[in-house]
Amino acid sequence: MRVVFWGTYDTGKPRARILREGLLANGVEVDEIHAHVWEGIEDKSQVRGLAAKLGIMARWLLAYPALIWRVLRIDKPDLLLIGYPGILDALVIAPLARLRRIPVVWDVFLSVYDTVCEDRRLLEPGAPARVLRWLERTALRRADVLFMDTHVHARRLEQLFGLADGSCGAVWVGVETRCFFPLAANREPSTSGMRVLFYGQFIPLHDVGTIVTAAALLRDHPIQWQLVGRGQEAERIRKMLSDDPLPHVRWTDWLDYAQLNRWIAEADLCLGIFGTSDKAASVIPNKVFQIVAAGRPLITRDSPAIRELLSSSPPCAYLVAPGDARALADAVLTHSRTLFDNDAVSRCHAQLVDRIDAAAIGRQFLEMINRRQCR
Numbered sequence: 001m002r003v004v005f006w007g008t009y010d011t012g013k014p015r016a017r018i019l020r021e022g023l024l025a026n027g028v029e030v031d032e033i034h035a036h037v038w039e040g041i042e043d044k045s046q047v048r049g050l051a052a053k054l055g056i057m058a059r060w061l062l063a064y065p066a067l068i069w070r071v072l073r074i075d076k077p078d079l080l081l082i083g084y085p086g087i088l089d090a091l092v093i094a095p096l097a098r099l100r101r102i103p104v105v106w107d108v109f110l111s112v113y114d115t116v117c118e119d120r121r122l123l124e125p126g127a128p129a130r131v132l133r134w135l136e137r138t139a140l141r142r143a144d145v146l147f148m149d150t151h152v153h154a155r156r157l158e159q160l161f162g163l164a165d166g167s168c169g170a171v172w173v174g175v176e177t178r179c180f181f182p183l184a185a186n187r188e189p190s191t192s193g194m195r196v197l198f199y200g201q202f203i204p205l206h207d208v209g210t211i212v213t214a215a216a217l218l219r220d221h222p223i224q225w226q227l228v229g230r231g232q233e234a235e236r237i238r239k240m241l242s243d244d245p246l247p248h249v250r251w252t253d254w255l256d257y258a259q260l261n262r263w264i265a266e267a268d269l270c271l272g273i274f275g276t277s278d279k280a281a282s283v284i285p286n287k288v289f290q291i292v293a294a295g296r297p298l299i300t301r302d303s304p305a306i307r308e309l310l311s312s313s314p315p316c317a318y319l320v321a322p323g324d325a326r327a328l329a330d331a332v333l334t335h336s337r338t339l340f341d342n343d344a345v346s347r348c349h350a351q352l353v354d355r356i357d358a359a360a361i362g363r364q365f366l367e368m369i370n371r372r373q374c375r
Contacts, residue, residue: 001028001029001078001079001366002028002029002030002031002077002078002079003023003028003029003030003031003077003078003079003080003081004030004031004032004033004071004074004077004079004080004081005019005020005030005031005032005033005034005081005082005083006032006033006034006067006071006080006081006082006089006093007033007034007035007067007082007083007086007089007092007093008034008035008037008060008063008067008085008086008088008089009034009082009083009084009085009086009089009107010037010083010084010085011034011036013084013286014173014174014175014176014286015083015084015107015109015149015173015286016083016084016107017176018173018174018175018176018358018361019081019083019107019171019361019362019365020032021176021358021362022174022358022359022360022361022362022363022364022365023362023365023366024362025358025359025362026359026362026363026366028362028366031074031077033067033070033071033074034067035063035064035066035067037056037059037060037063060088064088064092067092068092068093068096071093071096071097072096072100076100076101076102077102078102078103079102079103079104079105079369080093080097080102080103080104080105081105081106081107082104082105082106082107082143083106083107083109084107084108084109084110085112086106086107086108086139087112087135087136087139088139089106090104090106090139090140090142090143091135091138091139091142094142094143103144103145104142104143104144104145105143105144105145105146105147105369106139106140106143106145106146106147107147107171108140108146108147108148108157108168109148109149110148110149110153110279110283111136111156111157111160111161112132112136113129113132113133113136113160114156114157114160114279115279116129116132117129117132117133118160118277118278118279119203119204119205119275119277119279119280120203120204120205120232121204122232133161136161137161137162140157140161140163141163145169145368145369145372146163146167146168146169147168147169147170147171147365147368148168148169148170148171149170149171149172149173149283149284150170150172150282150283150284150305150308151170151308152281152282152303152304152305152308153170153279153282153283153305154168154169154170155168156278156279156282169368169371169372170364170368171361171364171365171368172284172289172308172309172356172361172364173284173285173286173289173361174289174356174357174358174360174361175286175289175290175292175293175356175357175358176358177293177353177357177358179257179258179260179261179290180260180261180264180289180290180291180293180294181261181293181294181295182265182294182295183261183262183264183265183294184265193221193222193223193224193248193336194222194223194224194268194269194332194335194336194339195224195226195266195267195268195269196223196224196225196226196267196268196269196270196271196332197226197228197263197264197266197267197269197270197271198211198225198226198227198228198229198270198271199227199228199229199255199260199263199287200228200229200273200285200287201229201230201231201232202229202230202231202232202233202234202237203231203232203233203275204232204233204275204277204280205273205275205277205279205280205283205285206229206273206274206275206285207273207274207275207276207280207322207323208227208229208233208237209233209236209237209240210274210323210324210325210328211225211227211271211274211325211328212227212237212240212241212246212249213240213325214325214326214328214329214332215246215248215249216244216246216325217325217326217329218329218332218333219246219248221333221336223248223332223336224248224250225246225248225249225250226250226252226263226267227249227250227251227252228251228252228253228254228255228263229253229254230253230254237251260290261290261294264290264291264294264296265294265296267296268297268335268336268339269296269297269298269299269332269335269339270287270291270296270297270298270299271298271299271300271328272285272287272288272291272298272299272300272301272306273285273287273288273300273301274300274301274320274322274323274324274328275301275322275323276322276323280301280303280322281301281303281304281305281322282303282304282305283305284305284306284308284309288300288306288309288310289356292309292310292348292349292352292353292356293349293353293356293357295346295347295348295349295350296348297315297316297317297318297335297345297348298310298316298317298318298348299317299318299319299320299328299331299332299335300317300318300319300320301319301320301321301322301323302319302320302321302322303322306319307319309352309356310352314331314334314335314338315335315338315339315345315348316345316348316349317348317349318331318334318335
């Protein structure tokens, strides 16, 4: 099989890199026809100012002539694969691919309408939101195969856009195991107490506010809380910490990707997401796969999506009610009491790694494609 990755997909996110590596690991011939539109932009919703937005839009639109020219000249592949964010890519490539009878497979990954309007509430209900929903629905109907990151998320996409039941496939995000793996670290009890780590964007899906509230509930316990990140809710979190200072909470603005594995290894306990939205119930974020691959204990919100990968199995995995600071605090406290008494902590998630590495994700993709072609 020969697959061509095509378009303006964001290579700054692990998703595209893992898919590419996974297909190569499974003997697929992979080519890329790609324009680096999103290079250096971690959070697209935080692009500020009209000039910056117009600059990205211009760079985006100007990329298409070369992308189109290159796809018209290549030998016909078995599939064209477009990735996130792919609305314009799907609209542009669909008629050309149909002309050459090349199936278009779209890794939707996340719905822009769902993210902007339903989850982050960055766009109020009204004409712009309706136009965005119409545009995305139109693009979705242009692709031959759609897939998301979990089965639950796939069903949500179908419901949001009126797609046929079962029409959207699912392939996990997975993890770059060369970057995330068990690493020896000094985790002996210390006077500063247990170390709890959260890293990620400060967005509603992650619900950092619940983490800060849990830290306040445990202010009298020897627990060190480390927050790493920035984003939409940073000012709200800053105000929470200003109104109720918590000396045991530290906040680092950001880390290089290469540093994350060491920070995870040094933590006694890592945190996932705690948002209450339907989208938060539908995803397994990058950080969960990374923490699992690194073999560290994890607390994250319970959801149908996370149950595709994990069950609640202390001391390695604690699944708690979304948005419930008391439940999060109780799980942290429970873990602190068993931290240095249970040998199982040193073997967390070992049986899962070969299900979430790039080769496994490549197999998931190929199995999904085979199922779709057999219909």
